[in-house]
Every structure is written in C-alpha cells, then in structure tokens.
Amino acid sequence: MMKQSAACIAFRSAAWLAFLALSFLAGCRRTAPTASELKATAAGTALVESSGGHQVGATGTALNDPLIVQVNDDQGTAVPGALVEFHGPAGVNFDPAAMLTDSSGQATTAVTLGAIAGRYQLSAITPGKSRPVTLEIVETALGFQERLGSSLADKHCNRCHDPESSPERVSNYDNLEVKPHPLTDGNTLNKMSDADLTSIILHGGPALNRSALMPPYGNTLSAGDVRALIAYARAVSDPPYQPAGTVYARK
Amino acid sequence: MRLIRKYLSSAWLALFGDPVRAFGVVSLILLVVLAIAPAKDHFSQWRGYQRQYLALIHDRGDAISLRRRFQPGIHQIWLPDLGVVDRCTTCHLALKEASLADVGQQPFRTHPAIPHSLDGFGCVICHGGQGTATTVVEAHHSKRDGEEPILPTRYIESGCGQCHQNALPGTPKLNLGRTMLRRYGCVHCHAITLPDGTKLVATDHPPSLAHIADKTTREWIYSWLKDPQAYAASTTMPDFKLSDADASDISAYLVSTSTPMAGDVAAAGVQPRSNPDATAGASLYGESFCSSCHAVQNAAGNLVGGDVGPELTRIGNKVKLEWLQAWLQNPRIYDATTPMPHFRFTPQQIAILSGFLQAKLDSDYASNVHLDQANASQIAHGRKLIAGLGCAACHEINGVQKPENFAPELSTIASKPLAQIVFLPGMEHTVPRYIVAKIRQPRAFGSSVKMPQFSLTASQTDALATALLALTNRSRSIPDNLRVAAIQETNYQPAGHAGKLMNELACFSCHSINGRGGEMAPDLSWEGSAVQRQWLMEFLKNPNTLRPSLIRRMPRFNLSEDDDKELTDYILTVYQSPSIDPELAPTAASSPEIVEHGRQLFYSKYACQSCHIVDTKTDKGYIGPTLTQVGSRLTAPWVYAWLRNPQTLRPGTTEPNQNLSDDDARALTAFLMSLKGPGGREAKQ
Numbered sequence A: 001m002m003k004q005s006a007a008c009i010a011f012r013s014a015a016w017l018a019f020l021a022l023s024f025l026a027g028c029r030r031t032a033p034t035a036s037e038l039k040a041t042a043a044g045t046a047l048v049e050s051s052g053g054h055q056v057g058a059t060g061t062a063l064n065d066p067l068i069v070q071v072n073d074d075q076g077t078a079v080p081g082a083l084v085e086f087h088g089p090a091g092v093n094f095d096p097a098a099m100l101t102d103s104s105g106q107a108t109t110a111v112t113l114g115a116i117a118g119r120y121q122l123s124a125i126t127p128g129k130s131r132p133v134t135l136e137i138v139e140t141a142l143g144f145q146e147r148l149g150s151s152l153a154d155k156h157c158n159r160c161h162d163p164e165s166s167p168e169r170v171s172n173y174d175n176l177e178v179k180p181h182p183l184t185d186g187n188t189l190n191k192m193s194d195a196d197l198t199s200i201i202l203h204g205g206p207a208l209n210r211s212a213l214m215p216p217y218g219n220t221l222s223a224g225d226v227r228a229l230i231a232y233a234r235a236v237s238d239p240p241y242q243p244a245g246t247v248y249a250r251k
Numbered sequence B: 001m002r003l004i005r006k007y008l009s010s011a012w013l014a015l016f017g018d019p020v021r022a023f024g025v026v027s028l029i030l031l032v033v034l035a036i037a038p039a040k041d042h043f044s045q046w047r048g049y050q051r052q053y054l055a056l057i058h059d060r061g062d063a064i065s066l067r068r069r070f071q072p073g074i075h076q077i078w079l080p081d082l083g084v085v086d087r088c089t090t091c092h093l094a095l096k097e098a099s100l101a102d103v104g105q106q107p108f109r110t111h112p113a114i115p116h117s118l119d120g121f122g123c124v125i126c127h128g129g130q131g132t133a134t135t136v137v138e139a140h141h142s143k144r145d146g147e148e149p150i151l152p153t154r155y156i157e158s159g160c161g162q163c164h165q166n167a168l169p170g171t172p173k174l175n176l177g178r179t180m181l182r183r184y185g186c187v188h189c190h191a192i193t194l195p196d197g198t199k200l201v202a203t204d205h206p207p208s209l210a211h212i213a214d215k216t217t218r219e220w221i222y223s224w225l226k227d228p229q230a231y232a233a234s235t236t237m238p239d240f241k242l243s244d245a246d247a248s249d250i251s252a253y254l255v256s257t258s259t260p261m262a263g264d265v266a267a268a269g270v271q272p273r274s275n276p277d278a279t280a281g282a283s284l285y286g287e288s289f290c291s292s293c294h295a296v297q298n299a300a301g302n303l304v305g306g307d308v309g310p311e312l313t314r315i316g317n318k319v320k321l322e323w324l325q326a327w328l329q330n331p332r333i334y335d336a337t338t339p340m341p342h343f344r345f346t347p348q349q350i351a352i353l354s355g356f357l358q359a360k361l362d363s364d365y366a367s368n369v370h371l372d373q374a375n376a377s378q379i380a381h382g383r384k385l386i387a388g389l390g391c392a393a394c395h396e397i398n399g400v401q402k403p404e405n406f407a408p409e410l411s412t413i414a415s416k417p418l419a420q421i422v423f424l425p426g427m428e429h430t431v432p433r434y435i436v437a438k439i440r441q442p443r444a445f446g447s448s449v450k451m452p453q454f455s456l457t458a459s460q461t462d463a464l465a466t467a468l469l470a471l472t473n474r475s476r477s478i479p480d481n482l483r484v485a486a487i488q489e490t491n492y493q494p495a496g497h498a499g500k501l502m503n504e505l506a507c508f509s510c511h512s513i514n515g516r517g518g519e520m521a522p523d524l525s526w527e528g529s530a531v532q533r534q535w536l537m538e539f540l541k542n543p544n545t546l547r548p549s550l551i552r553r554m555p556r557f558n559l560s561e562d563d564d565k566e567l568t569d570y571i572l573t574v575y576q577s578p579s580i581d582p583e584l585a586p587t588a589a590s591s592p593e594i595v596e597h598g599r600q601l602f603y604s605k606y607a608c609q610s611c612h613i614v615d616t617k618t619d620k621g622y623i624g625p626t627l628t629q630v631g632s633r634l635t636a637p638w639v640y641a642w643l644r645n646p647q648t649l650r651p652g653t654t655e656p657n658q659n660l661s662d663d664d665a666r667a668l669t670a671f672l673m674s675l676k677g678p679g680g681r682e683a684k685q
Helices: A002-013 A015-029 A144-161 A194-203 A223-236 B002-016 B019-042 B045-058 B063-069 B136-141 B157-161 B172-183 B218-226 B244-257 B264-269 B278-287 B321-329 B347-358 B376-389 B431-440 B458-469 B496-504 B533-541 B561-574 B592-605 B636-644 B662-673 B677-684
Strands: A046-051 A056-058 A067-072 A083-087 A093-095 A098-100 A106-112 A118-126 A133-142 B077-079 B084-086 B295-297 B303-305
Touching (some): A067 A118, A133 A223, B002 B019, B592 B662
Antiparallel strands (some): A046 A067, A067 A106
C-alpha cells in the first residue's frame, strides 16, 4: 500500500501517466478475491432465489433483508457446500461476495446498493456440474426525490392505494367501490404520462374522468411533492417504467 | 571507471566544446524546460475528462445544444458566504444536463433532483471532499491536515442536517438518527449543542433508583445488569459487560442505599392477593389500552405494543407485588414525572391487574442467581463502579452525584481532525468509519473505554452515524438566514386544578397542546372550538372509538363527576382557536333542501365516503373518523372552518384541502350537523 501510493506520487509529475497511477490506486483498494480460496465440495445444477429479491432500498445503503439464494440439484434437493458468487454493477457491495452454501443449500449475503438511484441487476453464479448457472435478481435503490415521494405516499396515498395492511396501518383498499391502482401497478401507470399523473393528483379523479373517490391534492401538496410522488411511482413500478425520452432528428 | 570518465569528457566536448554548439544545446534545454508547464497543463486530468465528455456527447441527438452549453477550462462555484470554492463541475460536466440522464458513467452523470440548486450551494457542502482540488485523488480521497475524504453516499442525508434542524420528510435516516440520539440516552453523557445554541435534551425517562429496593430484588438488578436484553429485548439500557463480582457489588450498593418510599405508598397500595384471573386481567389490560404504551412479546417472539413505557413481557420477574399495586394506584407517588397516567383504578381492578401482570414471567429468568450478603467493602466497591461507569448520568442514585460532562462533547464530532483520532488497526482512516466502529463496539477501542455496548441494528447504526455526521464545523459557520430551526417543545403548563388533573392523567404523554406533548393522539390546542360540551363530558368518562382502524386508543380513566366537569370546562374555555369565527358558520337550523344538497355533495362531488362513514350500512371508509354522530360531537363553526382548510386548524392532517367554495362548505356543514347519531337521527325521521 505504502509503496504503491509512493509510486502514485512519483507518477503524478508525469501527467500523462495519471491514468496509470489511478489504475494502480484502484488496484490498492480492491480486497483480495475470496472465491479462489473457497473449496467447493459439491456442485448443483440450478440456482433459485429464496428471498431478498425485489427489495426497495436507499442509495448507498444496505438493504433491509439479506439476499438468500439456494443451489439445487437435478431432483430439486438443496446442495450444501456449493460455491456461489455474487456480482453486480459498479458500486454494489456484497458481504460476502463469494461463499459456500450452508447445510440447507443456501447462500446468504448482505447487499449494499450503489450511489445511483434506479434498478440494479444483480447476479448469483454457481459453477454447476457442466456449465455455470446464473440467476438474475433485481433490486431498486431510491434517491432523494424518490424517497421523499415514498414518505409522502405513505402519508397521503398508500392507505387507499396499497391493498396490503400492516399492523400500524389498516388498508382502506377493500372498502372502496372503485379500486385504486397500487403505485407499483406499472401496467396501468406506465401508460399515463407525467402530465396526466400530475393533473390527477392535483385535481382529483374527475380531472381524467375517473372516480371522485380520488380527492384533489392541489391545495395540500406542493409542485415538488407531486414530482417526488411521480418519481417514486416510476421507480417502483412493475413492470419497469421506460420513459419515452426525447427524440431528436439525426444530422 | 576510467572508461566512464572518458565517455563523459568526450560527451562534454561534443556538446559544449564549441561556443556556438554550446549555445545551441543550452537553448534546446531551455526550450524543453519552458515546455514542461504548458505540457503539464495540456495533459492534466481535467482536460482529459473534458475531452472524454466532448467525445461522449458527439454522437448524441442533442449534441449541438449540449456543446453550446459546454465551456472549456476550469469551472468554479464561488460562494463567499458559505465558504464554498468548488471546482467539481470542471470534470462533473453533465450535472445539470437532464438529457444525459441515461449516462451511468462518472464523472458525467446528471445530478438527481434535489430541492437546492448547485449554483446556490456548491457540492462539498453536502458531499464533503476538497472543492478546490482539480485531480481525482485530491478532490475525493485527500486525508491531509484538515481535509476530509468525500462522504459515503449512505450518510449523504447528514448534509441536509447541517442547516435543517427540523425533521424533513425526505430524510428518514437523519430523522431516525436524531430521534435515537435523544431516545437512547446518548445525550445524558455526551453533550450536544446545536449550531443555534440549543442543547439536545434526552427524551427517554431513566427511572430513579433512589427507592429501587421497594420495587425489585437484588437478584433481578444483578441479572438485569449482566444482560439487559435478556430481560427485555426492546430496552434502551446498554450492556456494560460487567463481571459477576462487579454486577453483584453494584446491586448491593443500590439495594443498601435505597430508601423506603415515604409512608403511605406501601400502606395505600396493599390489597389482598387475589387469584390471578387471566381473562378478567387480560380484558382489563385491553380496556385500559396498556398496549398503547407498553409492549409485550407474543408467542411468535414479536413485540406488540407501544414504546412509550417499558416492555412488560417478564414484568412478573421484576417487580414486587406491593410496589406494583402502589404503582397502579398512583404512579406519581413513586415517580412524580412518569409519563404513565394516574388511572384511578378501583381496589378490585388493582388486584386483578396486578395479579395479571405478576403472572407475566419467565420461570427460567434469573432462577440460578444466588447472591451472598454483601460486606461493606463490596458495597464501597459498588459505589466506586457506579461513579466510574457514570450510572448517575442517567439514573438518580442515592449517594452518587450526577456527573457533569461525563463523556466527550459531540457538538462538532463530524469535523474532528483525523490526527486526533485513534483508529483501530486495519481501519480506513475516516471520521464516518470511526463513528460507526465506536457505536458498534466501543470497547474494541481499549479496555478502559467506559462507553457501554448498545444493541443496535445495522440500519440504526447508520442512522445514528448520519445524525452525528451532520454536526460539522461548517454547520456552525453558515449564515443565519439558511438555518432552519428545529421545532422546540414548549414548557406549556395548564393552570389551576384542571392543570393538575391533566398532569395526573398524563395527557401530554399522547396529546400535544400548545407545542408540548406527544404525537400519538390528536393535538388538542383548539379542542375547545371543535367539540360540544355534552359529548366531551361523555367522552372523558368513557372514551368511545372515533377511528375504528386505530390500534392505539385513549384509555378509560375512572374520573369523578367533579373532575370530569372541571376538565371539560377548562378545555372548552381555554383551548379556543382565534381563527374560528362563529358568525361565519351556518346557523344550526338549516332547511332540509340545504341538508339534502350537502348530502349530494358528500356522496357524489367530494366522495367523502371513501374515507368517512356516515351511514354504517352503506359506507365503509375508515381513514378518517366516523361521522355518524358528528352533529352532536362537533360545533358548526369548527366543521365549516375545517372544510374550508383543514391544514390551518391542524397542520399536517391527512385530510386534503379540497378548496371548497363557500356555498359547498355551508351545505356540507349543514348536512354533517344534521347527523346526530343513531338516536338523534331516527327520532327526527
């Protein structure tokens, strides 16, 4: 470490070598890979997700629940002692990143998402008997705006829009004649533009010729609040929201 | 050797032997030396990034407008008031380019939406790091004197906390951390003075140990000290990692110095021990809504109930029956400032409830603890330990003074110079790492460290670290106009006999009035304008349910007729809102047409039935209170003012402001005031 940072300083005077120095520095920081040190005693042929997928967390923060995957063989029985490696985009941290499955065939890791808000495609890989088996897992990180939206949704929206009840909050969903759409309902909300969502929040259901059971929030929420709510709904929608984007004429 | 010298001398002759040639060579060297500075500049890191950026936008559809907004050279945000000199935007070129939102590659990412502008606040104010630096390493990772590496994203909310002392809806982690600093008693030992000069005050209520022997046994104290979480998983009492002998000595000191409560406690409380009647006890426990404040572990191991009072899962292991009965009779005799109300239970109720609570025990807990009688030197050693560990910083203990500034002050902990911190071997040398390690395992920093072990989850530790990282030097030097002060709890105290009654009933544990009190129940500052006298009298005697979906509810106190009247009169006279004008509201007697019009508005135009129940047969919404008898509960001026703008009467209420016209509000008020409850309405029809 000392030697390499000394090397970094020596390189700095030669400016054209700065990138090289950087790559050295990156080299200093990477922790030793543990996968090579682990000796797998068994191999499976399938990898399934036990729990911990589809969580919503905050950027740069550990998810609430650990990610648990299970290695199975052809008969679908759990395989203990198989090697499982976790991979993700830059910024995602697994603790541990590689491990052997426990006696019940499961590998458990704590996931910390990166600093960028959005969906994270993570993968778990086990060597398998003949070829590597990969499992894709999706987690979502909320940035500041989406998290503000999340807390506003908890206060103003989810009592009706979330059909699930919690010990602290009984859902009003079942009591409504016209069922509201959960904020995660991508099939409906993805088709609505931001302008439509804004007007239904500001002016209530009748603004879009929908039920008056949805009250107007234009005098209760600020414009920033409404943007945050929409950003939150877009972030957690399932299937994922694909913004139309700006289309420019090519040169 | 000779050979080398020969070569050198011939090289010297070849270069400088001839004056003309020497002049040429020296000129060449001068040229090269002169070229170093521009070359260094040309190949500097930030130029490289600016070239990369131009290459990145080259192929994009909006390349022309992106290139028009691009300015080559060093960029700088200079804000003298804030002490900000940030050149981050030299390389982070796309922070404001919304059309590059899909680019994931740093340093060209777009900044996520935040309520502040980059030009107004700069970057380092939230992110840390060195704003003036123009290389990646110096800007992000410098650890030289007085410099701090960039703040990890997980603590980014601490940036908000430098100016915002109030709880923001977008910073849940910071808010949790700040609540924990006060609730876990951190500020009993560590003083924290906020930038505006106010001191953080603890919100927990560590019990006085002056009369502890009345309450519990030495064996329980010993087991509790050894492992507080084993008795109550939810307790905020930390583990001091005491040896058996030390725990025994401390318990001996506490018991030996405990003074019996003055006379009437024991006498007043003693009831004949009844057979614990489980069903009667459970139903009294439920009726009194003990679980609004106290939690109990259920069969599945989950805690059910509130966290205002202590967990009661194993209360039978702890308290002595006589004490429990005296406590239930009137908790304020043992502890004058307890958040527990004086329920005014009848002797029979006390017998039932104390029997029920005494049966809540774990027969294994502390069953193998046998302590010998302590001698004088052991007791003296116990006192020494108590003074050394700072027990008296939280608890009142006979014979031990409350220590002042027992632990280091944390008012500017986030700016503590790295040179002053002793890091553990192998630990990254940054303040956040240090804070987290210290919270997680304080005793790892040496056996002489007095800070006890708290049992916190990883997210709680993160939250605490976030709150502590907001305590920077910068937070003290920012201009006053940027500071958003926390909402300070007032020391409001109602006067007279009613005020005494409200203290006894611990109204402020749940309700907030004039800026003082809890958040569990509605704010009562203007309750006098809102409710009718007859209803309030009835409600105080027997609080019935207004919101069926709520789990935590108002308990029933056995109030005497006089007390009830006194309290009602006080609330109706004193807690009047100045913004409600009785003249503006519709008169009580409204024509049936207006009432019918209001009904139409209620059901169709405003669809109030999605949250409120007016007719129990058809309506089902239960977010808001049930309105079947609102006409005999609320006053017309209040209903009218509420409909016009609910937030002015109760800021933060869930009901949206629907911007009703005056006519609509009048018609709805008329309709609502016609709802006199099951008896009233049917009689009318």
